[in-house]
Amino acid sequence: MDKNRSMSGKVRPVTMKGFSLLAGGSGYRVHVIFQGLAVGLTAGFxxxxxxxxxxxxxxxxxxxLSGEEPIPIPLLxxxxxxxxxxxxRIMEWEPLARGSGIPQVEGELLGQISMNWWRVLTAKFLGxxxxxxxxxxxGREGPxxxxxxxxxxxIARLGKKDTLEERLMISSGASAGLSAAFNAPLAGVVFALEEVHKSFSPLILLSAMTASLAADAVSKYVxxxxxxxxxxxxxxxxLGLYGYLLLLGVLCGVGGALFxxxxxxxxxxxxxxxxxxxYRIVLPALAAVIVGPALPLVLGGGLPMVEHLAHHGGSLGFILSLFLVNLLFTAFSFGSGAPGxxxxxxxAQGAALGALYGTAVAQLCGVDPSxxxxxLVVGMAGFFTAVVRAPITGILLITEMTGSFxxxxxxxxxxxTAHMTADLLKARPIYDALLVRLLRRSADSRGQRDLLLEASICPGSPLDGRAIREAALPKGCLLVHVLRGDEKILPRGDTxxxxxxxLIALADGSRARRVREVLLELAGVPCQRGRGYVPPGEGEDDLRDAGGDRRGE
Structure with missing residues (x-):
């Protein structure tokens, strides 16, 4: 096959520089560090x-809505x-600015959608x-x-970078954004690996770490x-109270599944x-006019609610009302397609659930109210993990947000415990479900770029000890490199x-999402993304290639 051509016969938008980047040469690692630094400073700002x-x-x-002199209702x-x-109208002008933005980033990295970067920035800021x-x-964190x-x-487009470098810079920007939003650089890095890519990559780690630390430095300066x-x-x-944590984990899992x-x-x-x-956003706007004066703590992102519960607490009835109203109002606000x-x-909901449980334990079981x-703190991590299904990110995020290990x-x-409970309840990770819905809406216009994918073979993988010709690699996937330590192996059928x-693989752009799922599962990394949705032309029967033409020579 012509190395300058993709599997579909079109010119491949991945240069040899991209392969060198994935191979991890020292010169390119330095290049990635400086590139991550530029992205981190820009995205952080x-x-x-x-x-x-x-x-x-x-x-x-x-x-x-709730100040000493609120705006009169006839004017409000x-x-x-x-x-x-x-x-x-702003969301009509740029539909990819709707919602949190995390599914859009994941779809972009899969080559299924393409954001107009300056329109998204404009719409996200204004909306x-x-x-x-x-x-x-x-909240502000997804945006x-x-x-x-x-x-x-x-930055990638202005610098005319190739596809792989653009994807690296998009991933690094995601890490930098979370780092700057929460003053949480470690959580920003792990989020890119655990949630966005769902796999470990030394290249992504290096780029994301540099960008995340740069953004955190800017954030802390401000x-x-x-x-x-x-x-x-x-x-x-x-330690004697740790038994109570198990029940709280179960409650967080149930609450997260409900959410x-x-x-x-x-x-x-x-x-x-x-x-x-x-006109849909008018509905939650009117709901805010009703809810705001009665329960102002549920307005906005939820940080005032967490701070109030931590400093002042409240009765069981008050905390329960905060949890339920915030749960419903968040769903009502987000479901409208508003940019947030x-x-x-x-x-905030995890904090309310944790505070509710802790207050009940203190009153009914004689536990110290302090x-x-x-x-409250551990409830936030449990609820987040149950909803997103990214436990390491949740653990690090709460650790950095409280400033203590x-x-x-x-x-x-x-x-x-919350992760296990949500799994048993068969609750789908929220960003996976939202990505599927996004791709359904954009199936006719999804990108067709060939993409480089990466997966590391884990213990227990069916690929361990198997020759490439015997591996049931997904259709639309071409292995281009096998990296074993510092050794670069050109894959052949008997490798x-x-x-x-x-494993460095080139994926057909129209099948990139499903190819990544199957490749990660074969490598021993279970992937829950995209279950229940197969884009047109990607039936279950053609996920795997029975022939050997794409498995190496």
Missing amino acids: ASILYRILLGQAERFSFFA VPLWCLAAWVIG GALSIALGLSL SIQIGSASGKG FGLGPIFSFGAPEPLP CRLILSVQDLYGKIAVAPR GIFLPML TVTNF SHLLAVSLVAL VLAVGDR
Whole structure:
């Protein structure tokens, strides 16, 4: 096969420089570091501007809806409806700015969609600020990830980078966006590996780590060195109380599964309403006018709610009302298609559930009331893990947000219990489900670029000890390199694979998503993405290639 041609016969948009990058030569590693630094500084600056803008918008919503002198209702209602209509028109202008933005980033990296980077940035800034100003229960973290990714893509396009470098810069921008939003550089790196790519890649790790640290440096320069939560980390929970954590983990798993299904059900409900999408955001805007004066803590991203529960607590009835109202209002706000995320709102719901459980344990079981904050902290990690199904990200995120590793054991126990419970309930990870819906809507216009994919063979993989010609590789997949330590092996039919080998494969752009799923599963990395949806032309029968023409010579 001509090395300058793709499997479909079109010119391949991956250069030899891309192969060299994946092979990890020292010169290219230095190149990746400087590239990650540029993306991190740019994406971090953009995410910080967005964070400042949304902070001002959130303060305005509290003042307008629940302040000492709120805007009069006769003026408030038409003003809110007009602003919601403007948001709807902005989303019509750039549909890929809807929602959190994380599924859009994952779809972009799979070659299934293509963001117009400057339109996404414009729509996300304007629409996101207006949505928070209206008091909608939406977070800044998902949009910050998309803003970081769009910034990375913008740098790649302006620098005329090839496909692989563009994907690296998009991934690095995602890490930088999360890092700047939460002052959490480690969580930003792990999020790119665990959630966005669902596999470990030394190249992505190097690029994402550089970008994440650069963005964190900019964030700390602007906002200070302290963690996001002002209450810090309470004293570690005594080991004798760890039995209570198991039940909390189960509750977080059930609550997270309920949250996922509620988000998707409300989206379906909006789809059945005979109202043009541009007017749907009017509904949660009016709901904010009703809910805001009565329960202002549910407005905005949820950070004030977490801080209030940590500092002041509340009765069981009050905390339960916060949890339920915030749960429903978040689903109602997000389902409308408004530009905002569910990252911080889900942490707020986990905090409320943890505080509710801790208060109940303190009142009914005689546990020291000062431990309620401990249950609040671990509840956030458990709820996040149940919803996103990314336990390592959840554990690191809460650790960095509280500024202490003293709760690592408790947080890990609750997160893993919640993960197992959500799995048993067959709740689909929220971003996987949202990605499937996004790809359904964009199936006719999805990208056709050939993409380089990477997977490392794990212990227990069916590929371990098997020759390439015997491996049931997915159709549309061509192995181009096998990296074993520092050795670069040109794959042939009799090449025997082993644990630790890094497989570099070229995937047909129209099948990239499913090829990645099957390749990761063969490598021993279970992948839940995309179950239940097969794009046109990708039937289950053609996922695997019975012939040997794509398995090496």
